[in-house]
Amino acid sequence: MIDRRQMLQLVSLAALTPRQVLANSTSGFGPLQRDPQAILDLPKGFSYTVIARSGEEMSDGLLVPAMADGMAAFPAKNGMINLVCNHENYPTRPERGPFGQDSSRLAAVPSDRVYDSGEGKFPGLGGTTTIVYDPLRDATQSQFMSLMGTDVNCAGGATPWGTWLSCEEIFIGPSHANIPRERRHGYVFEVPSQSTAPTKPIPLTAMGRFEHEAAAVNPGSGVVYLSEDRHRSLLYRFLPKIPGKLAAGGRLQALAVKNRPQFDTRNWDDPQDMRMGDWLAAEWVDLEDVDSDRNDLRLRGYALGAARFARGEGLCHARGSIFFTCTIGGPDRLGQVFEYRTSPVEGSSEESANPGQLRLLAESRPDSLLHHGDNVIMSPWGDLLVCEDTSGHCQLVGIQSNGRQYPLLANTYTQSELAGICFAPDGKTLFLNIQKRGLTLAVRGPW
Numbered sequence: 316m317i318d319r320r321q322m323l324q325l326v327s328l329a330a331l332t333p334r335q336v337l338a339n340s341t342s343g344f345g346p347l348q349r350d351p352q353a354i355l356d357l358p359k360g361f362s363y364t365v366i367a368r369s370g371e372e373m374s375d376g377l378l379v380p381a382m383a384d385g386m387a388a389f390p391a392k393n394g395m396i397n398l399v400c401n402h403e404n405y406p407t408r409p410e411r412g413p414f415g416q417d418s419s420r421l422a423a424v425p426s427d428r429v430y431d432s433g434e435g436k437f438p439g440l441g442g443t444t445t446i447v448y449d450p451l452r453d454a455t456q457s458q459f460m461s462l463m464g465t466d467v468n469c470a471g472g473a474t475p476w477g478t479w480l481s482c483e484e485i486f487i488g489p490s491h492a493n494i495p496r497e498r499r500h501g502y503v504f505e506v507p508s509q510s511t512a513p514t515k516p517i518p519l520t521a522m523g524r525f526e527h528e529a530a531a532v533n534p535g536s537g538v539v540y541l542s543e544d545r546h547r548s549l550l551y552r553f554l555p556k557i558p559g560k561l562a563a564g565g566r567l568q569a570l571a572v573k574n575r576p577q578f579d580t581r582n583w584d585d586p587q588d589m590r591m592g593d594w595l596a597a598e599w600v601d602l603e604d605v606d607s608d609r610n611d612l613r614l615r616g617y618a619l620g621a622a623r624f625a626r627g628e629g630l631c632h633a634r635g636s637i638f639f640t641c642t643i644g645g646p647d648r649l650g651q652v653f654e655y656r657t658s659p660v661e662g663s664s665e666e667s668a669n670p671g672q673l674r675l676l677a678e679s680r681p682d683s684l685l686h687h688g689d690n691v692i693m694s695p696w697g698d699l700l701v702c703e704d705t706s707g708h709c710q711l712v713g714i715q716s717n718g719r720q721y722p723l724l725a726n727t728y729t730q731s732e733l734a735g736i737c738f739a740p741d742g743k744t745l746f747l748n749i750q751k752r753g754l755t756l757a758v759r760g761p762w
Contacts, residue, residue, distance in 0.1 A: 343698075343713050343721030344760070354754065356725045361760030366455045366746075367400075367446055369411070369753030375459040377420055380404055380440060381411035383748035383755055385482075385529065385690060386735030387473035388448075389508035396448045396739055397508050398746055399461060399479040400755065401468040404440035406433060406494050412440030413460050430464030430516035431498040441468035442516075443481050443506050446755065450744060453757060460513050462506045469544065470629055470690055470734075472530035475537075476559045479506040482527030484544050486610040501525055501610075503541070505561060521564040522553045523605040525612045529690075531630035531637055536661045540637050542627030549616045550624060550639065550655070552599065554662045568599040569621035570655070573670060576620035580653070581644050582678065583625070589651075594672045597655065622673075625651070629702070633693035638676070640688035640701060649679035650688045652701065652714065677714060684720040685712040690734050695742035695762060702747070704732035711736060711747065724758065 344358040355363055369381040380402040391397040404411045414421040421429070421438055431439045442462040449456045462468070462481055469484035481504045488499040502518035528542040537558025541551040555565040572578035573596040580589045600619045605612060617623055625644035630637060637655040644651030658671040676699075679685050687705035694700050697716065700723060703709040708727040714720050724747075726733055731751035738745055745758040 353728045363756045363758045367755035374457040377413040380413045384734045385470035388737050390740045398446040401471050406437045428513040434495040439464035439466045441465045470529035474532050475534040480530040484526045520606045523567045529630040531632045548624045548627045549613045567602045567605045569616040571620045573598045578622040581625040589675050594674045596670045628689045629691035631692045642687050645678040649686050652677040702733040709733050
């Protein structure tokens with residue numbers, strides 16, 4: 316028999332959408348608690364500290380840029396942690412950049428440390444900041460611009476040799492009609508995590524010119540995987556001539572499904588094109604003219620047989636695989652999560668006989684907890700953690716090895732994506748950004 320209390324619970328659940336019911340699940344770390352500060356909902360026993368706010372003055376006299384996106388944590392001197400953080404700013408919004416509304420603070424910056432000053436009027440407002448975080452005090456010790464003058468720096472990725480790959484998600488150049496530009500954009504830049512001043516910005520042109528999203532490095536081979544935020548995008552990899560020395564050049568390739576050229580993973584037209592759990596053998600096609608003035612690399616790669624993806628977003632390497640999200644994949648265009656298991660002979664002539672394998676791990680539907688997955692990492696306890704970039708409130712969703720999903724934290728107070736998810740080197744602190752609110756947070760709890 317159902318008592319009155321149980322009946323009221325059932326009526327309450329019936330009034331919720333399936334996504335809301337799942338969000339109240341007690342799997343993972345337990346149900347989320349409402350935040351009295353109206354910033355971030357967390358499970359019981361967890362807490363956060365705001366360690367950076369956009370618009371505040373930094374140690375170098377510049378302003379914390381808005382739109383914080385991808386981020387990684389690196390061990391630093393004296394027990395500090397260096398957080399290198401991308402900023403996804405367009406050049407038309409000076410109030411969001413580091414130089415002030417009138418760009419007056421640009422004059423104090425050495426010109427060789429600004430990739431594109433936009434004729435002094437429209438400097439690149441993206442780039443990276445470095446936050447020197449003190450874990451004992453749970454506070455920021457200092458913060459400064461570490462890459463300047465680039466545009467729309469999105470997810471990016473850390474390298475095993477201690478640098479950050481900052482990716483421009485824009486394709487623009489000096490010929491643009493409305494925005495003064497002195498340099499070409501659409502590149503990857505490498506930022507040393509231990510630098511104490513802005514790095515000299517050098518575009519890694521051999522890694523291609525396109526709307527880069529994220530990067531992930533296979534530490535065993537030094538191969539770099541790259542995603543692209545376009546409706547008809549490719550998954551790329553860069554085979555460096557010298558592992559760990561990306562500026563020395565290398566080959567750029569795009570993933571194809573073996574014996575199925577121009578394979579469409581998006582499942583837009585036929586939901587059975589990419590079936591959940593099926594492993595597909597992969598091959599890689601070489602790309603030419605990767606630093607073109609035409610924004611057509613993805614189209615030329617597809618013509619050569621490369622597979623097509625729906626807005627490639629976050630990437631991470633873990634357990635011998637590359638995990639990545641596609642924000643609008645699937646029949647409902649609510650997102651997909653893929654795994655690419657790298658070949659043990661990656662990049663060699665033997666790879667054809669022992670290829671890497673691709674499979675679809677998750678595909679969101681209206682009743683799924685995860686919608687529009689974006690930044691992704693592997694947690695210290697072995698679950699994938701995926702940031703949402705969806706309408707309404709966004710969550711950080713855990714995906715267990717059995718496929719079960721659970722909410723780890725949620726931004727229920729603003730319509731802003733979560734981004735920059737990463738852990739401190741000791742795994743005790745989680746860092747993330749609430750992008751449109753301009754906040755960087757350090758989260759602690761019983762992980």
